[in-house]
Amino acid sequence: MIKVTDLTLKYRSGKGVFDLNFEIKKGEVVGYLGPNGAGKTTTIRALMGFIKQDDGSASINGLDTFADAPEIMKNLGYLPGEITFLEGMTGEEYLNYLAEVRGMKDLKRQRELIKMFEFSPKGNIKKYSKGMKQKLGIVAAFMHDPDVLILDEPTSGLDPLMQNRFVELIQEEKRRGKTILMSSHMFEEIERTCDHVLIIKEGHLVASADIETLKNSQRKGYEIKTKDNAQAVTLLTKLGFDAKLVNDIVEVYITGESTDQFIKSCSMLHIDSFDVKSQSLEDVFMHYYAKGANV
Amino acid sequence: MSFALFKLSIKKNWLLFVIFTLVLMMYSGVMISMYSPENVQNLMQMFELFPPEMMKAFGFASAFTDMTGYLASWLYGLLMVGFPMVYSILLANKLVAKSVDTGSIACLLSTPTSRVKIIITKAVYALLSLTVMLAILFAFNVLIGKAMFPNDLNVEAFLNLNITVLLVNLVVMCISFFFSCVFSDSKLSIGFGAGIPIAFLLLKMLGDVSDKVEILKKISIFGWYDPMSIAAGNTVWVVNGVYLIIIVILLSLSVIIFKQKRLAI
Numbered sequence: 001m002i003k004v005t006d007l008t009l010k011y012r013s014g015k016g017v018f019d020l021n022f023e024i025k026k027g028e029v030v031g032y033l034g035p036n037g038a039g040k041t042t043t044i045r046a047l048m049g050f051i052k053q054d055d056g057s058a059s060i061n062g063l064d065t066f067a068d069a070p071e072i073m074k075n076l077g078y079l080p081g082e083i084t085f086l087e088g089m090t091g092e093e094y095l096n097y098l099a100e101v102r103g104m105k106d107l108k109r110q111r112e113l114i115k116m117f118e119f120s121p122k123g124n125i126k127k128y129s130k131g132m133k134q135k136l137g138i139v140a141a142f143m144h145d146p147d148v149l150i151l152d153e154p155t156s157g158l159d160p161l162m163q164n165r166f167v168e169l170i171q172e173e174k175r176r177g178k179t180i181l182m183s184s185h186m187f188e189e190i191e192r193t194c195d196h197v198l199i200i201k202e203g204h205l206v207a208s209a210d211i212e213t214l215k216n217s218q219r220k221g222y223e224i225k226t227k228d229n230a231q232a233v234t235l236l237t238k239l240g241f242d243a244k245l246v247n248d249i250v251e252v253y254i255t256g257e258s259t260d261q262f263i264k265s266c267s268m269l270h271i272d273s274f275d276v277k278s279q280s281l282e283d284v285f286m287h288y289y290a291k292g293a294n295v
Numbered sequence: 296m297s298f299a300l301f302k303l304s305i306k307k308n309w310l311l312f313v314i315f316t317l318v319l320m321m322y323s324g325v326m327i328s329m330y331s332p333e334n335v336q337n338l339m340q341m342f343e344l345f346p347p348e349m350m351k352a353f354g355f356a357s358a359f360t361d362m363t364g365y366l367a368s369w370l371y372g373l374l375m376v377g378f379p380m381v382y383s384i385l386l387a388n389k390l391v392a393k394s395v396d397t398g399s400i401a402c403l404l405s406t407p408t409s410r411v412k413i414i415i416t417k418a419v420y421a422l423l424s425l426t427v428m429l430a431i432l433f434a435f436n437v438l439i440g441k442a443m444f445p446n447d448l449n450v451e452a453f454l455n456l457n458i459t460v461l462l463v464n465l466v467v468m469c470i471s472f473f474f475s476c477v478f479s480d481s482k483l484s485i486g487f488g489a490g491i492p493i494a495f496l497l498l499k500m501l502g503d504v505s506d507k508v509e510i511l512k513k514i515s516i517f518g519w520y521d522p523m524s525i526a527a528g529n530t531v532w533v534v535n536g537v538y539l540i541i542i543v544i545l546l547s548l549s550v551i552i553f554k555q556k557r558l559a560i
Binding site for chain 2: 011045048049050051052069070071073074076078080082084085086087088089093094097098100101102140
């Protein structure tokens with residue numbers, strides 16, 4: 001459905017994306033991960049036909065993303081990373097314009113989405129909060145029920161409740177056979193929705209993996225407080241865990257498959273508190289690369 | 296041309312249009328009411344109080360005999376060029392460069408509307424709104440003029456003058472629109488889109504001051520016709536034709552450039 005071959009797109013600053021190759025099949029939901037400035041949005045610009053690539057090719061449904069952009073847009077929903085809407089309009093007027101220009105008669109899906117995100121498209125868009133703008137963007141991207149969706153950091157600005165709604169929406173669209181590419185720098189969001197993950201760093205695709213593979217290679221961190229931290233570290237290290245004392249807290253990193261053994265080992269300690277350490281995307285990458293190198 | 300986008304353009308830009316039209320109507324109304332056939336002599340004497348170079352620079356010719364000449368000199372010499380120029384600069388920048396600069400054009404490009412269609416629709420709005428504005432003013436001036444001084448206005452000559460002034464204003468709009476398509480940065484778009492028409496206007500004003508620097512006038516798009524001579528019944532079809540050709544060229548270039556443009560949105 002989406003096919004990118006040797007895609008290179010350079011900016012004058014020297015940044016850009018280089019020799020990208022990936023393919024997203026119909027019905028697949030793919031997460032596009034990478035730190036800020038890695039080239040996620042640049043790739044999306046090429047897919048949307050905003051910038052013509054310097055080299056290589058990109059196609060959606062067999063159509064060239066630059067030359068055939070208007071044809072592609074008939075069946076594509078796009079949510080920009082940094083949304084700027086047309087000025088001086090209400091949300092309602094904007095949605096009406098989109099419906100008109102897309103020749104939509106049936107606005108059932110639009111109403112469903114508005115209800116789902118508890119959104120009210122009244123009032124001038126300029127006065128909207130970031131979360132409201134994001135909701136309007138989501139409604140605009142999904143309301144014509146497109147087969148392909150390109151979403152750039154779709155949950156930014158949404159509160160946790162609405163982030164959950166969004167995950168549910170993606171899961172629903174996935175069941176209905178939609179092809180989705182979504183960029184993010186939040187691993188949790190991608191973990192809950194995607195089948196496959198592409199990881200980009202400094203303009204180069206550094207990994208392409210199934211979510212299961214990535215999950216298993218991902219090491220989770222735990223923070224434990226015990227009666228005697230030093231003893232706990234010694235014990236856990238002896239059992240083969242990567243444990244260390246940081247700021248009077250024992251930090252332990254384990255891979256998915258040894259969770260059971262770890263929990264059982266913990267029963268030997270006198271535990272005051274037990275927390276899951278949230279990991280940045282960078283950590284996830286680092287460990288994925290480290291593991292990838294060993295295999 | 297997209298009808299939905301055209302309607303949207305009207306919705307988003309009508310206020311600018313109304314403000315400029317009303318200001319120009321008010322100004323024209325005052326100018327016409329100041330005219331009086333008996334007072335032509337008095338007006339001429341008033342002119343003589345000012346340095347002749349200054350009067351010429353502002354397009355106020357000293358020798359007019361009727362209302363058509365009066366309007367050609369006082370209204371169409373500078374005002375009917377300067378005011379619409381500001382409108383053109385503001386509108387052209389807003390229509391393209393600003394929406395690329397802020398990224399809001401992504402809202403249009405993510406619909407099945409092609410870039411060519413978007414630019415043509417916006418250009419049609421720009422040119423049509425300016426044409427309608429000047430047409431309203433023409434009708435208004437004729438109406439007021441005829442009502443107040445039934446025999447003093449040569450409508451045919453006045454129409455010819457309005458056609459030429461409209462065309463030169465459309466050229467200005469196309470210059471601003473062209474730079475609005477070229478630059479993604481609103482500042483650069485305004486800089487060139489305003490700078491070049493203003494430079495043309497200054498050249499024309501300087502060229503009017505003295506015959507020695509008439510060459511300055513000839514390189515300005517505003518110096519290719521003499522409002523007084525058109526008001527006296529002459530026509531400048533060749534100049535009109537050249538304006539039309541420039542308009543077509545600038546519009547074609549705008550479309551070609553925007554079609555291939557890298558849009559970092």
